[in-house]
Amino acid sequence: MTTLFARAALRKDRGSEAIQAAIVTPLLIAFLCMAVAAGRIIQSGSKVDAAAEDAARAASIERSYGAATSAASEAAARSLDDQGVSCASKRVSVDAGGLNVPVGQIGYATVTVSCTVSLSDLLLPGAPGSKTMTSTFSSVVDAYRSRQG
Template sequence: MTRTARASGRRLGRRLRQDRGSEAIQAAIVTPILITFLCLAVAAGRIVMAGGKIDAAAEDAARAASIERTHGAATSAASQAAARSLGDAGVACSSRSVSVDAGGLTVPVGQVGYVTVTVRCTVPFGDLLLPGTPGSKTMTSQFRSVVDAYRSREG
């Protein structure tokens, strides 16, 4: 072996010894970044899934309200349908509200009326333990359902 080969082998050995522990430092830097990315993905997934389920709850509530004959019964049916739909879907709302515009129930028979329901649900994110994320997000969905034109109504 030549003198140059031995010298470069020694230099390589010194360089390798100087890199000892660098993998642990890299892992310590990369791990929190990966955990943050994972938490953000979970939060985004929760927003998308909750949004779809809240849309379905508003649709169910509007349909239930449009079947009723009175404003009071429509409001009650819409609230119950939204609660049932969100409960069945597994959406945990820290606060929930259902508002009903049942003006279509007072339209004369033979004319088309509509019932509009708005569902608001506050979805919590406190369990994600991700700094900088809000504790919750209020999501709103609205759906309009047709009232049967030839069905008897209140009034």
């Protein structure tokens, strides 16, 4: 008698796994896409940080403001390219005021790198199409290195 009740109960549950799979599968795919987007944002942020460090160091070893600006822009672009980051738009802002301080005093070269990373290829509904990552880094200008005025 119990086997009849068990068989009847099994017949009532037929197809419930398919319904559960139909409900859960899109949620799992959306979760996976969100995890990929979060990973891409975190990874791009750390690579933009590294590019800002490289650019600030390149600016701090130059002797003039113009050379520091061009060296920082080149270093940031090279660093992002070497790390495989493709920016939809890129901006490098340089404050090399530390190159104007007299020899013997400490100055700083500060660089801000902004990179817009595309997320539209993830096809995640409700997600932004892009995210702008910004990083600022300062590097000490050698106090006893000669400078051009």
